[in-house]
Amino acid sequence: MTDLLYSEAESDLRAAVRSLLTDRAGPAELPARVEDGTPCDPDLWSALATGIGAAGLLVPEKLGGQGAGHREAAVVLEELGRAVTPVPYLTSSVVATETLLALDAGELRGAGELLGDLAAGRKVAVLAVPFTTGPAADPAVGPVAVADAGPVPAVADAVLADVLLVPRPDGLYAVDAADARIEPRVPLDLTRPLATVTLTGSGTGAAPGTRIADADTARAAVRRGLLAGAGLLASEQLGVAEWCLEEAVRHTRERHQFNRPVGSFQALKHRMAQLWLEVAGARAAARNAADALATGSAEAPLAVAVAQAYCSRVAVRAAEECVQLHGGIGMTWEHPAHLYLKRAKADQLALGSAGHHKDTLAALVDLRPPVTPEARQR
Amino acid sequence: MIEATELRRRARDLLAAHPPATTAPADFLAARFDAGLAWVHYPVGLGGLGAPRALQTVVDAELDAAGAPDNDPRRIGIGLGMAAPTILAHGTDEQKRRFLRPLWLGEEVWCQLFSEPGAGSDLAALGTRAVRDGDTWVVDGQKVWTSSAHLARWAILIARTDPDAPKHRGITYFLCDMTDPGVEVRPLRQITGEAEFNEVFLTGVRIPDSHRVGEVGDGWAIARTTLMNERVSIGGTPVPREGGMIGPVSRTWRERPELRTHDLHQRLLDLWVEAEVARLTGERLRQQLAAGRPGPEGSATKLSFARLNQQISGLEVELLGDEGLLYGEWTMRRPELVDFTGRDAGYRYLRSKGNSIEGGTSEVLLNIVAERVLGLPAEPRDDKDVPWKDLAK
Numbered sequence: 001m002t003d004l005l006y007s008e009a010e011s012d013l014r015a016a017v018r019s020l021l022t023d024r025a026g027p028a029e030l031p032a033r034v035e036d037g038t039p040c041d042p043d044l045w046s047a048l049a050t051g052i053g054a055a056g057l058l059v060p061e062k063l064g065g066q067g068a069g070h071r072e073a074a075v076v077l078e079e080l081g082r083a084v085t086p087v088p089y090l091t092s093s094v095v096a097t098e099t100l101l102a103l104d105a106g107e108l109r110g111a112g113e114l115l116g117d118l119a120a121g122r123k124v125a126v127l128a129v130p131f132t133t134g135p136a137a138d139p140a141v142g143p144v145a146v147a148d149a150g151p152v153p154a155v156a157d158a159v160l161a162d163v164l165l166v167p168r169p170d171g172l173y174a175v176d177a178a179d180a181r182i183e184p185r186v187p188l189d190l191t192r193p194l195a196t197v198t199l200t201g202s203g204t205g206a207a208p209g210t211r212i213a214d215a216d217t218a219r220a221a222v223r224r225g226l227l228a229g230a231g232l233l234a235s236e237q238l239g240v241a242e243w244c245l246e247e248a249v250r251h252t253r254e255r256h257q258f259n260r261p262v263g264s265f266q267a268l269k270h271r272m273a274q275l276w277l278e279v280a281g282a283r284a285a286a287r288n289a290a291d292a293l294a295t296g297s298a299e300a301p302l303a304v305a306v307a308q309a310y311c312s313r314v315a316v317r318a319a320e321e322c323v324q325l326h327g328g329i330g331m332t333w334e335h336p337a338h339l340y341l342k343r344a345k346a347d348q349l350a351l352g353s354a355g356h357h358k359d360t361l362a363a364l365v366d367l368r369p370p371v372t373p374e375a376r377q378r
Numbered sequence: 379m380i381e382a383t384e385l386r387r388r389a390r391d392l393l394a395a396h397p398p399a400t401t402a403p404a405d406f407l408a409a410r411f412d413a414g415l416a417w418v419h420y421p422v423g424l425g426g427l428g429a430p431r432a433l434q435t436v437v438d439a440e441l442d443a444a445g446a447p448d449n450d451p452r453r454i455g456i457g458l459g460m461a462a463p464t465i466l467a468h469g470t471d472e473q474k475r476r477f478l479r480p481l482w483l484g485e486e487v488w489c490q491l492f493s494e495p496g497a498g499s500d501l502a503a504l505g506t507r508a509v510r511d512g513d514t515w516v517v518d519g520q521k522v523w524t525s526s527a528h529l530a531r532w533a534i535l536i537a538r539t540d541p542d543a544p545k546h547r548g549i550t551y552f553l554c555d556m557t558d559p560g561v562e563v564r565p566l567r568q569i570t571g572e573a574e575f576n577e578v579f580l581t582g583v584r585i586p587d588s589h590r591v592g593e594v595g596d597g598w599a600i601a602r603t604t605l606m607n608e609r610v611s612i613g614g615t616p617v618p619r620e621g622g623m624i625g626p627v628s629r630t631w632r633e634r635p636e637l638r639t640h641d642l643h644q645r646l647l648d649l650w651v652e653a654e655v656a657r658l659t660g661e662r663l664r665q666q667l668a669a670g671r672p673g674p675e676g677s678a679t680k681l682s683f684a685r686l687n688q689q690i691s692g693l694e695v696e697l698l699g700d701e702g703l704l705y706g707e708w709t710m711r712r713p714e715l716v717d718f719t720g721r722d723a724g725y726r727y728l729r730s731k732g733n734s735i736e737g738g739t740s741e742v743l744l745n746i747v748a749e750r751v752l753g754l755p756a757e758p759r760d761d762k763d764v765p766w767k768d769l770a771k
Contacts, residue, residue, distance in 0.1 A: 001616060004662040005669060249752050264755035266741075269748035276747055277678045284658035306658075309651045358647040367631055367646060370638035 002297075003071075004287040010075045016052050017079040020044075025085050027243075027336035034190045034339075039086035040160055048076075048087060049121030055093045056119030058101065058228075064116035070228065074235035074290035081239025081315075084339045086191040088124050088157040094232050095351075096125040096165055099172070099225030103213050110174055111212040114163060125163040127225055128175075128197050131156040134352015135227040135304070135360070151198040156350070158182050158195040166199060166209065172218035175199065175209030189346035191339060227304055230351040231293045234286040234307035237315035240344050241279050244315075244322035247337065248272055251326050268325065275321055282314040302364045308357040312348040319344035380418070380429040382436045388427075389415060389440035403447035407483050410441070416482045420466060424478050432668075449484040452715050456526060457481040457488030461534050463607045465553075468592045468600045473553065477532070489530035491521040491554060491578055492601065496771065498523075499742045502545045502598055503761075503769065506580060508537035508552065515539075515552065515590070517560075517583040523736070527563045527576035529714065530556045534604060535585075536597045541767040548766050549597035553589040560584070570728045571708040574716060616664065617657050623687045623719055623726065624653035627694040637697050646697075649690050656682045674751045681743050684733035687718070691726040698723055 006014070024044050033039050049055035057073045059065020066072075073094060080089055100115045117123040131154050158164065164180055166173040181198040199208060213221055249272055252263030262268055289307035292300040319341040323330035330337045348354070362368060396409045410416055411425045415437050420426025442448075451458055458481070465477055480486040497504040506519025517537055527533070533554040540548030554561070560583035565573035592600045620628055631638065631646060659682065663675040695702040705724040718729060734740040748754040761769055 001661070002658075003665070004658065005665050005671075245752075249754060253754060260758065261755045264757050266745065266757060269752075269754050269757075270741070270744045272752055272754065273744040273747035276752060277681055280675050280678045281652075281655040281659050281682070284662040285655045287662065288658050306651055306654050309647075310655050358644075358651070361651065362643070362647055365628075365650070367628060367643070367650060368635070368638075369643050370640055371635060 002288050002291045002303075004284055004291065006075065006287075007071075010072055013052075013072055014075045014079060017048065017054065017076050018082075020047055020052065021079060021083040021085055025083055027084055027339060030084065030086070030191065030336060030339055031333055033086075039191055039193070040088070041086075044085070045087045046121060048085075048089070049093070054089065055097075055121040058094065058097050059115060059119035063112060063119065065119035070232060070293035071287075071290045074232050074286065077232050077235040078239035078242070078286075081236035081241075081343070082243045084191045084240065084243075084336070084343045086193075088126065088160045090229060090233060090236060091126045091157040092118060092124045092161070095127050095225045095229035096163075097225075098228040099127055099165055099221045100125075100212075102221035102224040103172075103217060110210045114174060114212075123162040124157070124160050125165055125174075126155060126157050126161045127222065128152050128155055128158070128164040128166045128180075128199075129222070129226075130154045131192075131194065131346075131351070132349050132353070133226060134308075134356040135223050135230055135301070151196050153196050154185070154194050155182075155197045156192050156194055158197050159184050159193045164197065164199075164209075165212075167218055167222050169215065171211045171215050172213040172221060173209040174212050179208045187346070189342045191343055192346060226351060227301065228293055230308050230357070231289040231300070231304035233347060233351050234282070234289050234304075234311040237311040237344065237347055238279070238282045238286045240315045240340050240347070241275075241282055241311075241318035244318035244337070244340050244344075245272065245275050245279055248275075248322045248325040251329075255327075271321060271325070275318055278314045278317065282311045285310045301360065305357040305361040305364065308352060309354045309361065312354050315344040316341075316348050380427050380433070382433055385415075385418060385427075385429060385433055385436050386440055388413060389437050393441070393444045393446065398444060398446045404483065406447055407449055408479075410446070411479055411482055415441075417462075420478075424466070424474055425482050449482060453526075453529075454481065454484050454487055456490050456530075457486070457532075460490055460604045460607055461488040461532070464534060464551075464591065464600060464604045467603050468551070470588075472588070473591065477553070481532075486531040487526055487529045489524050489526045489533045489556070490604070491524060491527075491533045491535040491580075492604075493521060493523045495520060495522050499739055501601070502549065503766075504536060504538060504549070505771070506535075506537045507541075508539050508550060508585070510539070510587075511584075513587050515550075515585045515587065517552075517554070517580045517585060519580050521578040521580070522566065522575075524563075524576045524578050525574060525716065526714075527556065527578050528565070528712065532556060533578075534591075536601050538766065539594055539597075542765050543595065544763050545761060545766040545769060546598045547595055549601070550594050551591040551597040551600040552585050553591060554580075554583065554585055555589075558583050558585075565710070565712060567710055568728075569731065570725055572711045572713060574713055616661055619654060619657065621657065622653060622683070623690045623694075623730070624650055626719070626723070626726075627690055627697060630694065630697060637699055642693065642697055645693055649686065649693060652682075653686055653690065656686055674747070677743055677747050677751065680737065681740055681747075684730075684740055687726075687730040687733050691723065691730045694723040695727050 053066050054076045056065030057068040061067040097118050100111050103111045118125055159182055161177050164175045164177055166175050183196045185194045185196060187194040252268055253261055255262050285307040289303040292303035322337050323341055326337055329335050392410060392413045392415060396406050398406055414422055414427035416425035418427050418429040418434050418437055419431035421428055462478060462481055465473055481488060492501060494504045494506060508515040508517045533556055535552045535554040536549050538548050539550040560581045562579040564577045566575045566577050567573045659675055660679050663673060666673045706722045719726060749756055
């Protein structure tokens with residue numbers, strides 16, 4: 001049976017990450033950093049990636065990583081969600097890393113070395129697909145090769161990347177970021193930069209970079225990267241929701257109106273209690289996905305689909321409730337609630353929408369959609 | 379402290395001395411009680427061995443595997459889950475000796491005379507009176523929502539013994555003989571057409587003082603023991619995927635493609651996800667309990683299942699189309715057991731309306747979560763120090 005609890009080692013890791021983020025990256029300081037155009041603090045990233053060794057959790061020791069796993073990475077993401085930390089953990093240490101782990105690193109030139117660089121926090125890599133791309137329902141179809149269809153929109157953390165992993169029809173390429181045009185866009189989520197990526201030579205057939213996988217391997221690898229990303233994103237969403245609930249509770253306990261703490265009004269209490277129920281559900285779903293990924297369970301796609309379909313909604317609801325329960329304060333730039341709302345809303349679209357994941361689920365558990373008249377005739 | 383191996387040995391000894399195949403079920407159950415294997419955490423002589431409660435599963439597994447008869451715990455659920463732990467914690471030695479054995483054997487069914495027409499969620503507002511007359515108490519009043527009252531030999535009863543005290547302090551706890559003159563049980567028919575519950579009218583019922591549990595005026599604190607035990611019963615065995623209300627509707631969806639619509643498909647998938655998450659939340663709670671770290675998720679389980687059961691059964695009626703317009707039968711039946719998921723979709727839809735009311739309304743449970751789990755302030759209340767007789771009725 002899936003282990004849905006946190007081990008002692010996982011709790012220790014959480015404490016280390018939380019302590020680092022509390023000291024160096026409190027959400028209260030974030031609006032100013034965002035204003036400066038430097039949301040991601042390179043020193044913080046280095047302390048997290050290298051100091052704590054978080055970047056290499058998914059990478060086996062013989063390839064230069066920590067040899068831990070998805071359960072530990074999920075705990076890191078919970079904390080990064082709680083602090084809406086602007087670091088390329090999900091994109092580089094999870095999605096790109098998992099994609100590379102699916103390749104036979106010994107045979108394909110460059111992939112093994114790159115993996116070691118990512119694990120050690122020496123480099124950042126991102127998969128050059130729109131951040132909305134989810135692991136497809138049908139393994140035969142898989143995520144599409146996008147790079148030859150023109151510029152790739154909405155690539156998360158591309159501005160922080162040293163290397164882009166580019167899926168093309170004939171395989172997966174590792175492209176030096178310097179060889180691509182990376183145009184920053186203004187993101188809804190201020191804590192996760194987005195860019196449009198255009199590869200030099202796009203459409204001309206002159207592919208830059210190094211091919212590190214053939215077409216079939218690439219498709220499976222990208223799918224694995226996106227599956228792990230979507231599954232562990234649920235833990236980030238859990239962290240976002242936890243912070244939002246805790247802050248709403250703290251605020252309504254202290255804020256007095258009508259000569260009472262507003263948190264004593266039943267209408268408000270019930271909303272927060274209901275949210276707590278949903279957060280408890282999100283925790284179970286996110287742990288289930290992390291454990292299924294960690295054990296390589298055949299049920300991982302199902303567990304990920306359930307976690308995404310549920311947790312993305314809970315994070316958005318928690319953030320929306322947090323803003324509302326803070327009253328006017330929740331609408332201000334100074335209060336960090338808006339950063340959580342923006343992260344939660346962007347995360348709802350990230351790595352496959354809830355609809356995408358429910359379609360996956362419908363196929364996996366045999367709850368098929370209605371058969372259309374046209375399909376019947378075929 | 380008795381350990382699992384020792385309990386397993388004692389279970390095998392019991393099976394050897396009373397082979398289930400050749401022993402009358404009642405005799406086997408009696409021997410099991412006397413061997414201390416009924417509820418191992420109870421004291422020696424009262425069906426137990428003073429062992430850790432968690433080890434009961436070891437005994438149950440051993441006896442189940444050997445095909446031993448059980449005492450139909452669902453039929454005697456109120457006795458097992460509520461009366462027994464209360465009598466054990468607060469009863470006299472004589473009460474424990476008299477009541478626990480026949481209760482566990484299923485010879486005597488119990489019911490619970492707590493709720494009243496005017497005291498549901500605000501249970502401590504109850505108005506059933508018990509007036510002392512020498513060595514007996516004379517009880518007058520009306521109780522409601524009493525499951526098993528028509529089958530019960532005994533009842534746990536709370537009644538007001540001091541109307542001048544504030545409402546929580548003037549209540550006393552009794553064991554009431556349901557065969558006494560003055561006890562009248564009337565079926566209470568529900569929206570399903572069935573009468574699963576009863577109204578109980580108490581008119582000059584005479585209860586000997588020896589059937590009082592705890593001190594006069596301590597009834598509320600003792601009732602809290604009973605009620606806490608009512609909500610403890612979560613967490614036993616893992617539930618399989620689609621194990622609850624989502625199961626039948628998912629099967630209908632698979633088997634009857636002609637019923638599918640896009641609208642229902644989206645709603646079904648949402649509910650399927652929620653049911654799976656509720657199952658995982660329950661499983662997480664079970665793992666926490668097993669690891670000796672009980673979490674507050676127990677309060678979540680009932681709330682989530684109440685809402686889910688209502689939504690899923692509502693969807694199921696819609697999915698069935700023409701058949702959804704039909705209902706099994708409206709004949710007034712008096713079922714011995716509560717059946718939430720059995721029978722047909724219409725019954726499930728109607729019965730599940732009770733899930734958010736019985737055993738604590740969802741509104742009261744949300745207050746409990748808000749105050750005890752999240753630490754939100756209580757709403758101001760003005761009934762705490764006022765004599766019961768002066769409260770608005």
